[in-house]
Amino acid sequence: MQKLGILVLAVLLVGVLGLASEPGKLIVWCDETRAPALAEAAQKFTAAYGVPVEVQEVPFGDIRGNLAVTAPTGEGPDVIIGPHDWIGELIYNGLLEPLVLPADLLAQFDPASLEAFSWAGELYGLPYATECVALIYNKDLVPEPPATFEELIEIAKVLTDPEKGQYGFLIQQPDPYHTFPLHSAYGGYVFGATPEGTLDPCDIGLDNEGSIKGAMLLDRLVKEGIEFAGADYQTVTGLFNEGLLAMFIGGPWTLPDIQAAGINYGVAKIPPIEGNIPRPFVGVQGFMISAFSENRLLAHMFLKDFLATKEVMLAIYERGQRPPAYLPALAELADNPDIQAFAASAADGIPMPKIPEMGSVWGAWSDALELIVSQKLGPEEAMKNAAEQIRTLLGCK
Amino acid sequence: MALGLLDALGIWTFCSLLLRGEYWMAVGLAVALALINWIYLSKRTYPLKYLFPGLFFLVLFVLYPIGYNIYIAFTNYGTGHILSKEQAIAQIESRLYLPPDAETFDYVVFQEEGGTGFAFLLYPKEGPALFAREGEVVPVAPGVPGFLDQDGDGVVDGAEGYRRLGLPEVVQNLSTLQAMEFPYGEKILRMTSLQEFAAFERRYRYDPEKDVMVDLLSGTGYRPVEGFFTSPEGEALLPGFTIFVGGRNFFALVTNPQISGPFFRVFAWTFAYAFFSVILTFALGLFLAYHLNNPYLRFRKTYRMLLIVPYAIPAFISVLMWRGFFNPEVGVFNQILYSLFGIKIPWLQDPFWAKVALLLNNLWLGFPYMMIISLGALQSIPEELHEAAQIDGASTWQRFWRITFPLLLVSLAPLLIGSFAFNFNNFTNIYLLTEGRPPIPGAQTPAGSTDILISYTYRLAFEGQRGNQYGLASAVSILIFFIIGTISWINFRFTRALEEVSENV
Numbered sequence: 001m002q003k004l005g006i007l008v009l010a011v012l013l014v015g016v017l018g019l020a021s022e023p024g025k026l027i028v029w030c031d032e033t034r035a036p037a038l039a040e041a042a043q044k045f046t047a048a049y050g051v052p053v054e055v056q057e058v059p060f061g062d063i064r065g066n067l068a069v070t071a072p073t074g075e076g077p078d079v080i081i082g083p084h085d086w087i088g089e090l091i092y093n094g095l096l097e098p099l100v101l102p103a104d105l106l107a108q109f110d111p112a113s114l115e116a117f118s119w120a121g122e123l124y125g126l127p128y129a130t131e132c133v134a135l136i137y138n139k140d141l142v143p144e145p146p147a148t149f150e151e152l153i154e155i156a157k158v159l160t161d162p163e164k165g166q167y168g169f170l171i172q173q174p175d176p177y178h179t180f181p182l183h184s185a186y187g188g189y190v191f192g193a194t195p196e197g198t199l200d201p202c203d204i205g206l207d208n209e210g211s212i213k214g215a216m217l218l219d220r221l222v223k224e225g226i227e228f229a230g231a232d233y234q235t236v237t238g239l240f241n242e243g244l245l246a247m248f249i250g251g252p253w254t255l256p257d258i259q260a261a262g263i264n265y266g267v268a269k270i271p272p273i274e275g276n277i278p279r280p281f282v283g284v285q286g287f288m289i290s291a292f293s294e295n296r297l298l299a300h301m302f303l304k305d306f307l308a309t310k311e312v313m314l315a316i317y318e319r320g321q322r323p324p325a326y327l328p329a330l331a332e333l334a335d336n337p338d339i340q341a342f343a344a345s346a347a348d349g350i351p352m353p354k355i356p357e358m359g360s361v362w363g364a365w366s367d368a369l370e371l372i373v374s375q376k377l378g379p380e381e382a383m384k385n386a387a388e389q390i391r392t393l394l395g396c397k
Numbered sequence: 398m399a400l401g402l403l404d405a406l407g408i409w410t411f412c413s414l415l416l417r418g419e420y421w422m423a424v425g426l427a428v429a430l431a432l433i434n435w436i437y438l439s440k441r442t443y444p445l446k447y448l449f450p451g452l453f454f455l456v457l458f459v460l461y462p463i464g465y466n467i468y469i470a471f472t473n474y475g476t477g478h479i480l481s482k483e484q485a486i487a488q489i490e491s492r493l494y495l496p497p498d499a500e501t502f503d504y505v506v507f508q509e510e511g512g513t514g515f516a517f518l519l520y521p522k523e524g525p526a527l528f529a530r531e532g533e534v535v536p537v538a539p540g541v542p543g544f545l546d547q548d549g550d551g552v553v554d555g556a557e558g559y560r561r562l563g564l565p566e567v568v569q570n571l572s573t574l575q576a577m578e579f580p581y582g583e584k585i586l587r588m589t590s591l592q593e594f595a596a597f598e599r600r601y602r603y604d605p606e607k608d609v610m611v612d613l614l615s616g617t618g619y620r621p622v623e624g625f626f627t628s629p630e631g632e633a634l635l636p637g638f639t640i641f642v643g644g645r646n647f648f649a650l651v652t653n654p655q656i657s658g659p660f661f662r663v664f665a666w667t668f669a670y671a672f673f674s675v676i677l678t679f680a681l682g683l684f685l686a687y688h689l690n691n692p693y694l695r696f697r698k699t700y701r702m703l704l705i706v707p708y709a710i711p712a713f714i715s716v717l718m719w720r721g722f723f724n725p726e727v728g729v730f731n732q733i734l735y736s737l738f739g740i741k742i743p744w745l746q747d748p749f750w751a752k753v754a755l756l757l758n759n760l761w762l763g764f765p766y767m768m769i770i771s772l773g774a775l776q777s778i779p780e781e782l783h784e785a786a787q788i789d790g791a792s793t794w795q796r797f798w799r800i801t802f803p804l805l806l807v808s809l810a811p812l813l814i815g816s817f818a819f820n821f822n823n824f825t826n827i828y829l830l831t832e833g834r835p836p837i838p839g840a841q842t843p844a845g846s847t848d849i850l851i852s853y854t855y856r857l858a859f860e861g862q863r864g865n866q867y868g869l870a871s872a873v874s875i876l877i878f879f880i881i882g883t884i885s886w887i888n889f890r891f892t893r894a895l896e897e898v899s900e901n902v
Contacts, residue, residue, distance in 0.1 A: 050569060051569065068865075072479060072484055089476055091635060092476060092477045092636065093477060094480055094635060228726045229726075229743065230724045230746060235726075239727070294572050294576075295571065295575075297571050297575040297588065298572060301568075301571075301591070356476060363860045367836030370746075370835060370836055371838050374835065377839070382838075
């Protein structure tokens with residue numbers, strides 16, 4: 001009993017000490033790819049202001065769900081990172097705090113990226129990177145990037161030889177995100193814009209003439225033997241990294257593996273399709289502040305005075321290889337051809353729709369693409385069906 | 398000794414829970430601790446000492462989640478409704494807006510000497526300085542007792558009993574300082590940055606008696622409707638909150654065409670998948686076990702070791718690898734088939750072949766388990782029965798079917814039923830290999846040809862609708878529970894009949 005008593009006392013003492021935590025501590029959630037860059041920035045913040053910043057690694061797909069569950073109980077983070085298309089759902093759930101930034105700071109960001117993080121006139125995130133897909137090609141097989149899409153198809157047909165396991169051009173399927181440039185070139189869209197500047201979830205453009213023409217182009221790629229069923233992300237990047245694929249549509253996240261494989265690669269804008277510019281989805285990554293944070297002003301300061309600087313933005317770029325949204329940092333990279341190509345591609349792009357209804361779209365659209373590629377349904381029927389499914393799901397009739 | 402450690406840990410957790418305001422959990426923990434101490438120290442509860450750990454974890458990890466699941470199924474918890482009503486009201490009411498012509502103030506922060514309270518001196522563009530402390534704002538001019546004008550510029554810049562804080566200390570205490578609000582006439586003064594205070598106005602006010610949220614700017618009243626505060630014109634205030642919706646999620650299973658439409662098709666495949674998985678894995682496992690049991694077979698131990706390998710590799714990794722094998726152009730299977738027969742099977746693209754692929758994959762993953770349990774069961778059958786049957790002139794096949802197999806079933810039937818229930822809900826395999834695809838062409842909702850009930854629920858609840866619908870998902874999972882429970886119960890009754898047969902052997 002005596003031993004028990006001493007043990008209890010010791011534990012209580014430790015407990016009391018441990019519970020005396022410091023006020024004013026910032027918790028930042030990000031995924032494992034960005035955590036190292038932020039950790040350096042966080043150390044500098046702590047050194048400058050004496051406030052501890054804890055960067056916690058949370059898997060990217062879990063950040064949104066975990067925030068929804070933990071924030072209302074007070075256990076959540078102060079700052080999270082994420083793409084701009086999350087803000088619709090997060091605002092719907094009452095989880096985000098609007099940012100107030102001075103005008104001269106705002107002028108140093110790419111206006112499209114600020115637009116992406118705005119909702120009903122307020123800014124909800126500090127952008128740090130823009131990403132979109134572009135054409136990545138193997139310079140050993142294709143010395144000059146094609147100037148038009150017709151040229152791309154011709155080159156691909158010459159280089160495709162399934163017997164030898166070599167392919168000319170692939171778009172990973174079924175993947176609406178990577179296929180969207182084909183639809184948008186002809187005027188396809190997902191949700192139409194309203195006069196107020198938001199998106200109308202019941203104005204679905206996936207079965208309009210432009211989207212169908214894009215689907216017909218995909219169908220043509222399959223019929224001419226360029227695209228094959230079952231070419232998913234692993235297959236496409238695996239083939240390219242082994243030098244067996246000449247061109248594919250991909251984003252900056254594929255570059256680290258390509259560089260590690262030693263491929264002589266180049267990045268270019270997706271060539272115009274019958275004279276129309278393909279407009280890929282642009283995703284903007286940024287920092288957001290939780291509405292349940294107890295350190296809102298501190299978080300504001302962290303974002304405004306500390307993350308919005310060239311050094312930190314470049315450090316984040318070093319890890320992620322995505323074009324920075326912070327213009328001074330982007331200017332620093334003027335001689336990096338890959339970044340300039342992705343940035344040029346993004347300049348033509350459309351921000352990914354951020355209303356919560358967007359989540360309902362991917363399933364039906366991706367099914368339509370799969371049916372087209374496996375040649376079970378014609379392109380027109382598949383896209384019309386997908387649009388109808390989405391209308392049913394969203395209750396728009 | 399162990400009890401002492403557990404008690405210490407429990408008391409520490411109890412204190413920290415109390416400090417954080419989690420009273421229910423603290424009470425629950427105290428009750429559990431008292432119970433544990435009583436069970437292990439009292440002489441009358443001997444059998445409970447051994448039962449208790451199992452019971453405890455049963456309650457914690459099985460019963461509590463089931464109870465919580467049932468609770469959620471009756472609410473509309475999901476995207477847009479994750480806050481409680483009080484939290485939503487607090488958030489909406491806390492929305493202060495800054496009118497474009499709002500008054501702003503420079504400020505200085507003070508802290509009580511020898512105390513912890515904070516105070517501010519606010520400097521409006523015109524008029525005397527304001528001293529803000531403990532929710533009160535008082536104008537002070539030079540000459541008011543207790544306040545000093547240290548640099549003689551006619552403006553108060555110090556207070557007796559308070560010391561001015563420098564920037565580092567202000568930053569250290571920012572979370573407390575930023576939350577301090579001071580009523581100022583009809584407005585609220587709050588910190589907007591390290592340099593400024595501003596006069597905010599409240600946008601909304603909640604009237605608890607009439608249960609209405611009033612927009613003070615426009616005068617509109619928002620009433621709670623279906624988890625949102627809604628105006629008469631139908632405009633909803635964000636965020637929404639969780640409400641009880643009664644059995645609506647359950648009725649949706651029947652009335653909502655998106656859910657009930659493909660239901661029977663998906664249910665039929667789920668049943669077929671579970672049934673064939675069990676039959677195929679059991680057949681192969683039993684076949685291998687029977688031969689491994691043969692004492693005349695050489696290298697038995699080596700075979701056993703090799704055959705356990707599929708069971709040892711984590712399913713996640715092996716399923717993803719199989720997905721690569723099934724790739725129609727570059728996958729291993731099609732390359733072998735092409736070089737031998739000149740054909741390429743559209744494994745994951747055709748509905749029929751996708752189902753075959755799933756069953757093959759599950760066969761590979763599941764037969765080691767069946768082999769192990771069959772080995773154990775085979776060895777428990779007494780040899781005399783076989784010898785007696787041999788003397789009576791029974792052939793090998795007859796011996797197997799009439800003696801070995803019924804006795805095996807007696808001991809293995811519960812495990813087979815368990816395997817059926819497991820495969821009925823085998824979300825991981827389906828999702829990793831095919832994601833429920835290939836899609837059914839022309840379907841009304843995105844249902845796949847290889848979707849089982851639980852993966853279809855997942856798609857509906859988390860990939861359809863507006864975000865995540867936890868309430869709907871909970872309701873459908875309870876329905877699945879009843880389905881499996883009924884099937885299992887029927888099976889148990891059936892195998893009890895088998896047991897009676899074998900007692901006469």
